[in-house]
Amino acid sequence: MSFKDFNFKDYIQEALDEIKFKEPTPVQQKLIPVVRSGRDLVGESKTGSGKTHTFLLPIFEKLNPESRDVQVVITAPSRELATQIYQSTKQIAKHSDTEIRVVNYVGGTDKQRQIEKLKVAQPHIVIGTPGRIYDLFKSGDLAIHKAHTFVVDEADMTMDMGFLATVDKIAASLPKEVQILVFSATIPQKLQPFLKKYLTNPVMEQIKTSTVIADTIDNWLVSTKGRNKNGQILEMLKGMQPYLAMIFVNTKERADDLHSYLVSNGLKVAKIHGGIPPRERKRIMNQVKKLEFEYIVATDLAARGIDIEGVSHVINDAIPQDLSFFVHRVGRTGRNGLSGTAITLYQPSDDSDIRELEKMGITFEPKVFKDGEFQDTYDRDRRANREKAYQKLDTEMIGLVKKKKKKIKPGYKKKIQWKVDEKRKRERRAANRAKGRAERKAKKQSF
Missing domain, CATH: 3.40.50.300 (P-loop containing nucleotide triphosphate hydrolases)
Structure with a gap:
């Protein structure tokens, strides 16, 4: 499958071509259609699985650049992660003929300057850390009450860092019909009350990677x-x-x-x-x-x-x-x-x-x-493996090996060695025959 099979708007496809994204990851392939359907989603997937574009691409597909309202709110637990999402979002937005306003609100930045800009125009997509987003909303400067999509990225990390209560307040300020997308590397039990409170009949998807660590x-x-x-x-x-x-x-x-x-x-x-x-x-x-x-x-x-x-x-x-x-x-x-x-x-x-x-x-x-x-x-x-291997020897083999260690005539030693070798050969042949039978049986079942 390629990204072109999703039939995204032309400017979205141009953005994907620029960063040389050709084939969707397993997460993107499975979850982009779910996000496009408008249903709430809890996506459990590992870091590096491509989940940022899993939610960004359908968001841009649904976005109305002609509107003056905030349409999307995305929270991340750290300034660095919020900035990373912001950069990916800006990369797509710049390809649109109509201006798409994307703003990153994180702690440690000039809040007063942000307020002054909000008086002129509200962003279409709000990205940031929960604390700064909620502060701007609470002061009445950021109007998120009409947003149609709310993304909580790295939800388990958000909870671990003590920001879930603030995310809860943001969610409570959004329309009842808002689509909520929660992405997380794990879904801990302590996250369940938040999910039950705000998500309506969500799709729960756990995307397992074929290898825990990349083959590279x-x-x-x-x-x-x-x-x-x-x-x-x-x-x-x-x-x-x-x-x-x-x-x-x-x-x-x-x-x-x-x-x-x-x-x-x-x-x-x-x-x-x-x-x-x-x-x-x-x-x-x-x-x-x-x-x-x-x-x-x-x-x-x-x-x-x-x-x-x-x-x-x-x-x-x-x-x-x-x-x-x-x-x-x-x-x-x-x-x-x-x-x-x-x-x-x-x-x-x-x-x-x-x-x-x-x-x-x-x-x-x-x-x-x-x-x-x-x-x-x-x-x-x-050492442990040697002991295990020794334990696997049957009684006959152990007896032969013990005899071999004793001081006995050379000719008798050779006979014992021959018996040990023969015993091992028989076991290998039996194991190979069993393996062959299993492979033939599996082949028959596959037809």
């Missing part, structure tokens, strides 16, 4: 046992020579510590976390986009709230406390079909977390950084 990403596991972590990261960064590397840490304090260490060793490193003032964060992001940094130290704010292009490497300084963020972190690289490398540092106490990630379908390649390069190393489970 090499996912490596590196042990820190007995090593100084700061020194290990510095050594790896110097050896990798990345286009752009993101190093994820679990706390602001760790971000400050690692950033200070890397800078003191001559690397030009950006730092992004929630404790940095909005203006400073905006300045740093602009520098990142201009490729003034080769390395970024960040907390999980950047894992879901920021889309940075050209990330060639991701390093997890530690496994995230919330394991769901692992996928968001790693998903910063290997985007748009490009290759990427994700490196996770771990210690023996992380073993249970690694097993949980493996249960989610995430596979790791064990590596060691040696002589200035990453090299293959042993599986951390090698």
Whole structure:
């Protein structure tokens, strides 16, 4: 399927051609028709699945540029994510012959200037963080009471950051017939009361990706046992020579510590976390986009709230406390079909977390950084795997192996070895026959 099969308005198709969007993602293919139908929707899909255009394209299709009213309200939990949606929206809007007014309202910007502009004209599409949008509505400057579409993006993150009560107030201010679209990586139980309160018979769609991590990403596991972590990261960064590397840490304090260490060793490193003032964060992001940094130290704010292009490497300084963020972190690289490398540092106490990630379908390649390069190393489970393999031997085999270990005549040793080899050959042949029968049976059933 291609985007042309949706028969969007000409200017929307022009916008898609400009950014070379040809084929819709599974999320877009399944949910764009639902959004176009006018029904309320709860879409559960992972970061990087293309959900921004899933709601933007049908919104533009329905938009009336001749109207003077606010028609669409879109909330996002962070300034960076709101700005990212705003940029995607502006990219489509600029192709329209009739002006489509799109405005981004986030904290840390000039509120008075925004109010002055609202006196002249209301935007067609409002995008922003819940707090600033509600402030402008409450003061009577932003008129959202006629909007026909309300989008709550990253709903679980909105709830985690304490903004759901404000989103609730915005929803209560909109017309009863408004179409509500909720998108989220997960749908936690605490979100259910909001959904039941405002959504009318919504379509609930969970889009499962074929792989948890994109095929374009090499996912490596590196042990820190007995090593100084700061020194290990510095050594790896110097050896990798990345286009752009993101190093994820679990706390602001760790971000400050690692950033200070890397800078003191001559690397030009950006730092992004929630404790940095909005203006400073905006300045740093602009520098990142201009490729003034080769390395970024960040907390999980950047894992879901920021889309940075050209990330060639991701390093997890530690496994995230919330394991769901692992996928968001790693998903910063290997985007748009490009290759990427994700490196996770771990210690023996992380073993249970690694097993949980493996249960989610995430596979790791064990590596060691040696002589200035990453090299293959042993599986951390090698001892346990040997024990399991030994346990699988039947009684006869165990007896033969034990006999072989004893000091006996060489000729008898050869006989035992022959018996062991023969036993293993018979088992392999039996396994191959069983496999062949299963394949033939499956083939017959497929006809």
